[in-house]
Amino acid sequence: MLRGLRQNGCRNQSGGESLEPLKPISPLARVALGIAFFVVFLGTWAWVTGSGLVQPLFLASPLRALSAGWSLFAEYNFIGDIGMTVWRVLGGFLIAAAIAVPLGLLMGAYKGIEAFFEPFISFARYLPASAFIPLLILWAGVGEAQKLAVIILGSVFQIVIMVAVIAGGTRMDLVEAAYTLGSRGRGILRRVIIPAAAPQVMEALRLVLGWAWTYVIVAELIGAQSGIGHMIMDSQRLLDTGQMIFGIVVIGVIGLVTDYLFKSLNRRLFRWTAL
């Protein structure tokens, strides 16, 4: 009895402690809480639409959205749209990374190169990529080149600046250790700055890939014949909020999956950071 009471007492106490700042919670509790939010969210959504509080014209119910999704796949080749969008994001993102990562590394390593590019790039990265769409259509038409250009424009300057900051912050004591081991200029870049920066650079790329998803949809809302953004635009014409919502959710899910893949790739590539 007494023991039971005391244990109970302890549990109460630890229950109170879980609200203490920075105190970790158990993995099980973490998953349960994460799922709980989705349940609350879906419940609220179903209630708002089911009770007639909101007209179906403006917001479809969760079930409507799901069945609209089904017909998208079955009748409208939605897989093709998804493939198109993924390809545009990855294409634009990879081109941007191929330009920006080397440039950022050079800027971080060599202060002269940094002084040359940094002011312009700091300015350019505040130019909103979406505002360039009309201009890009004028230059490149409404084909794939224009879509890729939007994503490249939106990502490249961000990546350059982030990579330059990361490379510039390489631990000086490691650079000095390499010097005393006989390294010179290029060797320092290749064997110290790049490997030291690599994990954070990959994290920066993961972040920018998330942003690239928002640019591609904007690019597809205007002047596109395919893609998730184009489908959402079409659905608006048909006043099909179910399809629109389903499209938005699909974007979220793909983003979540790529993010997860990216994270696990980073963990595999840079096991030493996790120690």
Next chain:
Amino acid sequence: MNGLSIRGLTRSFPGQGRAAPTLALQPTDLDVRPGEFVSILGPSGCGKSTMLRIVAGLDRPTTGSIHWNGQSVTRPGRERGMVFQSYTLFPWLTVEQNIEFGPRERGASAAEARDIAATFIARTGLRGFERHWPRQLSGGMQQRTALARALANDPEILLLDEPFGALDHQTRELMQELLLEVWGADRPEQRKTVLFVTHDIDEAVFLANRVLVMSARPGRIKTELSVPLSYPRDWMVKTSPEFAAMKARLMSDIREEVRRAALG
């Protein structure tokens, strides 16, 4: 002229904003013969690291000259190896790869580098840790690896800046004996030249042929004593009367400087 030769070396650091510049080293002269083991003692902030970094080529003197084996020192080079007090292993390389860094950088093949690394892994007692990442190692093991990494490059002079400063007392004593062993206490003809900075008097005397005491900032060499103990040495010498006499002498010298440093 062979060995290390320092003449009229000074270093002052520009002050921040309108502050006056900091004079870290007063004109300093020093000669070290090849194969000699010299310890440098001094209160913290007296310019010991500054002097070592200048010899390594990581920093430039304000005035004066440094020559190693007759060559003027203007930049880092692999003939002058260094071990730092802070842990500076490359965290993305394993113990083995860290030790291979120098040989690889001078163009050794993968097989050659692995052979060299194996030799120094054995010599520094790192067997079984080849595949560990630096973060998985204790401080003592990390400094062993740093020492092996410097030695694998076959430097002519070793610059050691309080390499055992962050280690506990027992580990430290083990590392001192290890250092004497790899230095070549029992192989006089193969000895490397060593400049060893420390603020531990026992350590300075136990290791060196010669002990220098630096004054409080701005640093200069205040006292210079030869250590009348023969190699090889083991920890027992720390109980000998000669050792105690040296220690007493150095202690009074240093106390005076530490007091001056503390009073500003």
